[in-house]
Amino acid sequence: MNLILDVGNTRVKLAVFKEDTLMEQEVFDKEEIVSEVQKKCNKNKISGAIISSVAKLSDDKIKKIEEIVPLVILNHATKIPFVNKYATPTTLGVDRIALAAAAVVKYPKQNVLVIDAGTCITFDFINEKGEFLGGAISPGLKMRYEALHNYTAKLPLLSAEIPKNFIGDTTVSAIHSGVVNGLCNEIKGIIHQYQQEFYNLTVVLTGGDTNFLAKQLKNGIFAHPNFVLEGLQTILNYNTTND
Template sequence: MNLIIDVGNTRVKVAVFESGKIVEVFIFQKEKIIENLKKIFQDFFIEHSIISSVASFTDKEIVEIDKLLTPLFLNSETKVPFKNKYDTPKTLGVDRIALAAAAVNQYPNENVLVIDAGTCITYEFISKNKEYLGGAISPGIKMRYKALNAYTSKLPLLERSKIDGFIGSNTNDSIHSGVINGVCNEIKGLINQYTSEYKDLTVVLTGGDTKFLEEQLKSVIFAQPNFILEGLHTILIYNLADD
């Protein structure tokens, strides 16, 4: 079995893979990573592992993790199954690297646009020639709500909410309309931009807001909430094959 660990700024998402398939997924707070990893090791026979982290570990956490796992830490130098044509490859986030790996593995010989809707919304484009060309980064849904509250004196801080139309008849509805319609139209607009140049485009939606946006967009996309985990597993297997 392989253990795939995706560490965000506050949350950790972990998947146990067996024979290339996800057996179980765990989500917990970053400060409890060692405690939870020890529990997972008690329940599963883990042979190999990989860690992708956008957050920093303490020295103590690194020592404890190494005792448990001796994992592959994903970074810009890690071997990947695609050609990275980003102008500044060392600044490319590990989460974006994992998404590109998942795209070339699951949709070989296709042009793929991966939309990761989380804290930020990232757009990753991978060509049918297995070339990662880049994409875009914009504020996520929660960040947009927070910005409206933080940078004004009177607008309230709201949680995301489904909308049925586009005309807000009160302040709260107007905020919801601005944020949700703004995000949905941004996504649709970018998909149209890519489609105009790449006719045979496959679009994948992933990230924490996947289910919410899938219902709001009502468009032809492949929703895969665990796409980063799948990509990390792809990278792990790719590197193990080279050993």
Template structure:
């Protein structure tokens, strides 16, 4: 069994895999990591490997001391990936984006793919049908936009994510919700339209914490899977075993 861990900017996600099947998954804060992981290992004693993708600040020692019999694999830029990295600055490409690109390459073979990860930031990653990673874009996610409006203005309130009742906001709160939510939706649809000008046919994968909220509101047909990064970690781990 494999325990996959995604250390994000705000939260940690984990999933226990047996082959390609998720047996259990969790979401927790960084200060809960040791307790949560030990509990998972207690419930699933057959877990022998741990694979970690991290964009957060956690040290490797936190994982290495969990269980001396556990084989820990940290995804780094030195790993072997199933795509050719055409990024101009490959060492600055986020590990999370590389894992997502790997998952898209391994699961959606012989086609163009656009992975959209809607989390703290919204990242766009494009892999062509020759398995070449070309790059993409990074923009603020929904939560960051709400926080920016509050933190960088004198009087605008900090609001929680909410679907706007009207496109034309008739109050400050409704105007904020309309601006944030419709702004993100139009951005994503706009990016997709731009890609279609160059690549008429490609698969769109939407993932991240806000994937479910956004999927039903977007105009384009997409493959929405909020667990795609964890699943990609599992596929990348198997890819490594098969190519060692």
């Protein structure tokens, strides 16, 4: 079994994979990471682990985890199952590296656009040759609502809600229409750009807002809420079998 650790600014996503099947998943505070790793290793026969961190994790915590289980630390020197053609590879986020790895393995020899709908919306493109070419970064759903509130004097801070009509007849409904319809049409427009350039395009939607946006985007998109975790599992396997 493999242990997958996806570390954010304050929280950690932990997953246990048996072969390529996700067996367990949980989220906890970053400060608990060592004790939670110990618990999972005591409970399961963990043969290896990988850690992806978009935030700084102390060297002390890393060392303690390495004392518990063999650990791959995902960075720009880690072996990956695709060709990284990003012009500035050292600036490519580890979450985007994981998404590209998942795309190459799950959709081999296909043109794949991965849309990660989280704090930011990232668009990552991997061509049929297994080459990562890049993509785009845009404000996420929550960030758009917060921007309208923070950069104006009177607009309220709202939580995401599916608009009842694209014509908002109140300030609240106009905000929902602008944010949700605006984002969905942005995504559709970017998908269309890629479809014009690359035939037989596969589109994957992942991230925290997957379920909310999938209802609006509808057909032709594969929803994979755990695509980052699956990509980390792919990279861990790639490193343990290609030593």
